[in-house]
Structures are given as structure tokens and as C-alpha cells.
Amino acid sequence: MEVVIVADARAGGELIAGAMAQLLARKPDAVLGVATGSTPLPVYEALAARVRAGAADTSRVRIAQLDEYVGLPAEHPESYRSVLRREVLEPLGVGLDAFLGPDGTAADVQAACEAYDRALAEAGGVDLQLLGIGTDGHIGFNEPCSSLASRTRIKTLTEQTRVDNARFFDGDIAQVPHHVITQGIGTILEARHLVLLATGAGKAEAVAATVEGPVAAVCPASALQLHPHATVVVDEAAASEL
Numbered sequence: 300m301e302v303v304i305v306a307d308a309r310a311g312g313e314l315i316a317g318a319m320a321q322l323l324a325r326k327p328d329a330v331l332g333v334a335t336g337s338t339p340l341p342v343y344e345a346l347a348a349r350v351r352a353g354a355a356d357t358s359r360v361r362i363a364q365l366d367e368y369v370g371l372p373a374e375h376p377e378s379y380r381s382v383l384r385r386e387v388l389e390p391l392g393v394g395l396d397a398f399l400g401p402d403g404t405a406a407d408v409q410a411a412c413e414a415y416d417r418a419l420a421e422a423g424g425v426d427l428q429l430l431g432i433g434t435d436g437h438i439g440f441n442e443p444c445s446s447l448a449s450r451t452r453i454k455t456l457t458e459q460t461r462v463d464n465a466r467f468f469d470g471d472i473a474q475v476p477h478h479v480i481t482q483g484i485g486t487i488l489e490a491r492h493l494v495l496l497a498t499g500a501g502k503a504e505a506v507a508a509t510v511e512g513p514v515a516a517v518c519p520a521s522a523l524q525l526h527p528h529a530t531v532v533v534d535e536a537a538a539s540e541l
């Protein structure tokens with residue numbers, strides 16, 4: 300695992316957007332796995348700026364979703380499909396036809412999860428998966444004690460994650476769904492390159508457990524230690540417990 304300490308979130312965004320642009324130059328139809336949350340926004344902004352400047356070509360890229368709320372209609376502004384359309388697809392000029400994601404409204408959620416794992420495999424797998432990290436060390440929505448070999452499946456959110464995400468639902472925890480679909484840790488580990496970005500002091504403890512702790516289900520992100528090509532990009536504050 301490579302750990303890169305950058306000055307701030309903006310520098311982290313530039314660094315990762317640069318890696319994405321290089322990947323697209325080498326493989327224009329790469330599958331880019333994207334995460335939601337506030338942390339990756341500087342990455343998407345920096346990549347969109349490169350696209351506008353003609354320094355990155357997203358005309359053939361495919362974008363793959365990491366996780367989704369169960370039960371929110373796709374057009375709900377906080378469904379991750381909507382969030383990614385707003386924050387990633389539109390700024391990068393990518394159409395929905397190039398988007399891969401699980402169906403959070405499916406009547407048979409388990410079948411939707413399995414269908415998504417199959418769709419990822421049929422697309423040739425994820426080339427670069429961008430990850431954030433929860434304050435409890437979760438990646439995607441794999442909460443602590445998720446199996447390190449897990450596949451895409453339905454999960455129940457912890458109270459902590461619902462509290463953390465209430466800010467996207469007018470601060471009202473009652474509106475935050477209880478259930479989600481997430482790529483499993485085993486699914487995530489199949490991406491060719493994993494890039495985790497963490498910024499701010501609130502993530503320092505989770506980053507220390509990820510990088511210096513044992514590989515353990517209690518800190519799902521520690522599974523990155525098992526991956527042959529994992530890069531952890533942290534700002535000074537998130538690196539403060541290393």
C-alpha cells in the first residue's frame with residue numbers, strides 16, 4: 300500500500316484526477332469506479348477542469364457506482380444515482396448509457412446485487428476505484444465487521460453512518476434510509492487500482508487503523524492492505540494519527 304500525504308483536499312483532488320486522466324489516455328474506455336460523499340468532490344472538479352481544457356478525454360469512459368440506498372426512487376435528489384449524475388456524469392460530459400449501477404428500487408434486492416456484480420464483470424472489471432472512508436472505517440457501505448470476502452449485497456446502516464449522512468437529508472436522520480446496496484469488500488478488491496482519499500482530522504483515526512492497524516473486518520478499509528495496487532491519499536489532518 301502506498302500512502303501519499305498531500306497539503307490539502309485540493310491537492311489530493313489534483314493528484315487523483317491526474318491519475319485518472321493518465322488511465323484514460325492509456326485506456327479510453329476504462330471503467331472508473333466512483334464514490335459519493337463530500338471527500339471525492341475535489342477529484343471530480345479537477346477531472347472536469349481537465350476535460351474542459353482538453354487534457355482528459357471522457358468520451359468513452361464508463362462510470363461504475365459503489366453503493367446505493369435501498370428504496371429511494373432513482374430520481375430522488377439524494378439517491379446516489381442522482382448524486383453521481385449531478386457531481387460526476389454531467390460535469391464530465393458522460394451520458395447515462397455509460398453508467399453502471401445497482402437498482403436500489405428492485406423488488407428482489409438480492410437479485411439486483413447479483414446482477415450488478417455480473418454487469419461489472421461483463422464490463423471487464425473496474426480499472427480504478429475511488430474510495431472515501433467513513434469515520435468508522437467503512438468503505439462503500441461496508442460497515443465494520445463486514446466480511447472481507449463479501450460480494451455486492453444489502454446491508455443495514457449503523458446509527459453512526461445514518462447520523463453522518465443526515466446532513467444530506469436536511470439534517471433529519473428519520474429521512475436517511477436504513478438499508479443500502481454496496482459493492483462487497485471482495486468486489487471492491489477486484490478493481491485493478493484502489494485509490495482511497497481521506498481528508499480532515501475526523502478521518503485520522505480511521506486512516507491510522509486502515510494503514511497501520513491489523514487487516515480486520517472491524518476496519519473494512521484495512522482490506523486495502525491485501526490489494527497489490529492500493530494508494531491512500533491523505534491530507535495533513537487525516538494523516539495526523541499516523
Ligand code: GLP
Nearest residue numbers: 334336337338431432433439440
Ligand atoms: C458514505 C459513502 C461512502 C463515503 C462515506 C464518507 O457512507 N457510502 O462511500 O466514503 O460516506 O463520506 P464523506 O466523504 O462525506 O465523509
